[in-house]
Amino acid sequence: MEYGPRALGNRSIIASANNEVTKDKLNISFKKRNWFQPFCPSLLEEEAGKIFEDCKQPDRFMVMGYKVKPDMIGKVRAVINVDHTARPQMLAGENPRYRELIKQVKKHTGLGIILNTSFNLHGYPMVCSPKDAIDVLLNTKANYLAIGNYLVEKK
Numbered sequence: 001m002e003y004g005p006r007a008l009g010n011r012s013i014i015a016s017a018n019n020e021v022t023k024d025k026l027n028i029s030f031k032k033r034n035w036f037q038p039f040c041p042s043l044l045e046e047e048a049g050k051i052f053e054d055c056k057q058p059d060r061f062m063v064m065g066y067k068v069k070p071d072m073i074g075k076v077r078a079v080i081n082v083d084h085t086a087r088p089q090m091l092a093g094e095n096p097r098y099r100e101l102i103k104q105v106k107k108h109t110g111l112g113i114i115l116n117t118s119f120n121l122h123g124y125p126m127v128c129s130p131k132d133a134i135d136v137l138l139n140t141k142a143n144y145l146a147i148g149n150y151l152v153e154k155k
Contacts, residue, residue: 009116010098012117016114017079018078026115029140030121039115039116040117041116042089043112047106050072051068051072052069053066059090060091060092064087065086079113119136
């Protein structure tokens with residue numbers, strides 16, 4: 001569970017950082033909140049200077065907001081506010097599996113950044129067990145669940 005510094009990358013719903021349609025679906029279907037509410041990005045620490053104008057030091061826990069560079073706005077649409085700011089998690093080596101996932105995203109998209117939000121549905125606490133996670137998978141329009149070393153696909 002999240003306690004103290006955020007447990008980002010664990011018990012998370014993740015998606016593409018550049019797909020605004022996915023962001024809208026997450027807001028409406030999963031989180032039951034206004035379509036325009038932003039989600040936060042998780043990114044490789046070394047990508048921060050490429051994406052943000054005013055990033056002077058790493059922010060591993062989503063506590064600061066940063067202005068997105070104008071040429072990056074269209075590439076990270078799903079993780080920015082209407083004022084073109086974001087509240088990112090900049091990942092170094094503290095979560096190797098999550099970092100590797102984002103590195104694979106970078107290999108395929110050219111940018112090491114993803115959308116990250118807590119793994120829970122509106123009105124429910126964060127998932128606390130594999131059963132909770134599978135229940136969310138079965139009761140939503142989600143198609144996949146990564147749990148431990150396994151990828152579960154809904155048929």
